[in-house]
Amino acid sequence: xxxxxxxxxxxxxxxxxxxxxxxxxxxxxxxxxxxxxxxxxxxxxxxxxxxxxxxxxxxxxxxxxxxxxxxxxxxxxxxxxxxxxxxxxxxxxxxxxxxxxxxx
Numbered sequence: 519x520x521x522x523x524x525x526x527x528x529x530x531x532x533x534x535x536x537x538x539x540x541x542x543x544x545x546x547x548x549x550x551x552x553x554x555x556x557x558x559x560x561x562x563x564x565x566x567x568x569x570x571x572x573x574x575x576x577x578x579x580x581x582x583x584x585x586x587x588x589x590x591x592x593x594x595x596x597x598x599x600x601x602x603x604x605x606x607x608x609x610x611x612x613x614x615x616x617x618x619x620x621x622x
Contacts, residue, residue, distance in 0.1 A: 530592030
């Protein structure tokens with residue numbers, strides 16, 4: 519399954535890592551220093567469960583990904599409108615959008 523994760527912070531990063539480890543084609547959408555760190559070092563999560571995933575695709579240009587099967591929408595409330603506009607190129611007739619937002 520092709521999955522795009524809009525917002526690769528704590529929630530999106532964790533879900534993206536688990537899905538990638540499960541064999542799905544996952545692309546994380548991030549920006550700035552966070553994007554550069556993902557590209558250089560991969561994704562590392564430490565805590566009750568530690569995860570390390572290298573080779574994850576990451577971009578700040580959702581339009582380059584193309585249509586996906588599922589979009590995980592994991593942005594903060596104040597970024598919702600702008601992020602919703604950015605994911606339009608990812609959406610096909612059968613694409614699912616799953617919102618996983620804290621603070622909503």
